[in-house]
Amino acid sequence: MxxxxxxxxxxxxxxxxxxxxxxxxxxxxxxxxxxxxxxxxxxxxxxxxxxxxxxxxxxxxxxxxxxxxxxxxxxxxxxxxxxxxxxxxxxxxxxxxxxxxxxxxxxxxxxxxxxxxxxxxxxxxxxxxxxxxxxxxxxxxxxxxxxxxxxxxxxxxxxxxxxxxxxxxxxxxxxxxxxxxxxxxxxxxxxxxxxxxxxxxxxxxxxxxxxxxxxxxxxxxxxxxxxxxxxxxEHTERLIRLDGDDVVLRTDENGPFDEDLLRAALHGPKVERWSGVVFDQVDQLDLWLGTSIPVFGLLKATKAAIEKGPVGRSALLPVPTSVREGSFAYRMKRPIEGTDEFETGVYAHGPDAEALVEEYVELIRTWDREHRDGSRARIEVFSAGTPDDKLPHGRLVDKKHTRVVITWP
Structure with missing residues (x-):
């Protein structure tokens, strides 16, 4: 009708x-x-x-x-x-x-x-x-x-x-x-x-x-x-400037960030790992990463910063980033030789880069094994006063009015 x-x-x-x-x-x-x-x-x-x-x-x-x-x-x-x-x-x-x-x-x-x-x-x-x-x-x-x-x-x-x-x-x-x-x-x-x-x-x-x-x-x-x-x-994101306005980490997290250590980490050695996972279904992958990484942000860099290094080219657009004290790791991609496809990988900086990069790569592989088939997150919104024992087990995001829980099948 x-x-x-x-x-x-x-x-x-x-x-x-x-x-x-x-x-x-x-x-x-x-x-x-x-x-x-x-x-x-x-x-x-x-x-x-x-x-x-x-x-x-x-x-x-x-x-x-x-x-x-x-x-x-x-x-x-x-x-x-x-x-x-x-x-x-x-x-x-x-x-x-x-x-x-x-x-x-x-x-x-x-x-x-x-x-x-x-x-x-x-x-x-x-x-x-x-x-x-x-x-x-x-x-x-x-x-x-x-x-x-x-x-x-x-x-x-x-x-x-x-x-x-x-x-x-x-x-x-x-x-x-x-x-x-x-x-x-x-x-x-x-x-x-x-x-x-x-x-x-x-x-x-x-x-x-x-x-x-x-x-x-x-x-x-x-x-x-x-x-x-x-x-x-209105709610503004926190901006952590790692290299002026050229490299910026955006986050909704309230926890402490050692900005000086993170800036120093950016200009230190880089650890690189590749997952063997084809880079596609990016919106679903990023949602999985964003609801699985304990301390999460989005890293973005200007073209000038990428050309100067050491930030990877994928960061021209905001990329999911895992932060731990003075270390951070973020998602990257590279061409797969002989194909039109890309492989998903991770760059990491800082004193805990080795551990952080391995954890991040394992999250990518878990998504590939368990969620690439189309399984989707469940997002539930509860009132701010809801006690913990009345919430499902999942990634909890506390806000002013609500408690948001994201779970995956």
Missing amino acids: STLRHRTSRPYDESEEAGPLREAMVRDLRDLGALDTDEVIAAFLAVPRHLFAKDEPLETVYAANTPLVTKKNSEGQAISSVSAAHIQATMLEQAEIKPGMRVLEIGSGGYNAALLAELVGDSGQVTSVDIDPDIVARAQQCLTAAGYDEVNVVLADAEGGVAEHAPYDRVIVTVGAWDIPPVWIEQLSTDGQIVVPFRFRGLTRSVAFGRQDARLVSRDYRLCGFVPMQGAG
């Missing part, structure tokens, strides 16, 4: 170029595997994305993988955007939205709220909340121009949800969240779901959580990236 809203005419003039570009975007999203169900496909075909990014060229607006920045802070960092279409499609497919549902969207770009309005239909309701008055005003203006003025756009800190229109069948979070406030769960219906770009141990995944009494249990997760939360839910 189609969920498209019944509109006799569009409140805007469709350009000759926009329609074909929108259809091409949908084809690309299907080819990428981001779009699957007829209802979500129909919503993407119906909503004029270009009306939510009027200053961008149509070709950019309708590119499947391009986010559209709508506001930057004084330092030039993006603080609001219309997310890349493939991320929005992925999250809407995860959410399994049906006609008549009540949906809370956290983070207001406008376009995603319009897609939600198409999915819930005339019998449903969409509420979108944002802390930034400029973003709220812009979203409301764009929604009205595109014919979706029935969406409730609310100016508030989303940490408190929006009680006025609760309970919600779905909560869709469109900004990076380090924690899940209790109110989001309290305002969820008993069988409701939350889809959120959830950051734990420095890694972000779009996680579809189902509510089970007072806790959340993951149904699905996908690799993603979003602008961070503002307001009470």
Whole structure:
């Protein structure tokens, strides 16, 4: 059954170029595997994305993988955007939205709220909340121009949800969240779901959580990236600069790091080990490493630092890193001769490099033996007051509002 809203005419003039570009975007999203169900496909075909990014060229607006920045802070960092279409499609497919549902969207770009309005239909309701008055005003203006003025756009800190229109069948979070406030769960219906770009141990995944009494249990997760939360839910990562801004270790860990020893280790001898494991399914491998390594971070280096050495080329993108006092080890790759494939390996620095590199390589081999077949992690979110003996055994991540446990089959 189609969920498209019944509109006799569009409140805007469709350009000759926009329609074909929108259809091409949908084809690309299907080819990428981001779009699957007829209802979500129909919503993407119906909503004029270009009306939510009027200053961008149509070709950019309708590119499947391009986010559209709508506001930057004084330092030039993006603080609001219309997310890349493939991320929005992925999250809407995860959410399994049906006609008549009540949906809370956290983070207001406008376009995603319009897609939600198409999915819930005339019998449903969409509420979108944002802390930034400029973003709220812009979203409301764009929604009205595109014919979706029935969406409730609310100016508030989303940490408190929006009680006025609760309970919600779905909560869709469109900004990076380090924690899940209790109110989001309290305002969820008993069988409701939350889809959120959830950051734990420095890694972000779009996680579809189902509510089970007072806790959340993951149904699905996908690799993603979003602008961070503002307001009470904001949480910045710790940055350990090993070589100025050229080599930086990012971490969510609260424990002590001997930064001087780590800097010295970077410029000392390097230990190198190779695992014999083919380098692929990287998002799953990295999640396994991130939830298995005791003290975890992400190492990133500039091109100049890599050319200078000793950091490996894989660190151009953040690589999972194991830290122990004044030593650290991180994931690398190298070509396998005569093939198009790569082998996964580890570089380590510091006085405990030999032990650290062996432990890291064994983690890679364990993933290859036990989890390459597609077995996936289970992510459970409990309230902060849950005692240890009521938690499953796994990697525990304590946050302000919640205790998160990640387990593997």
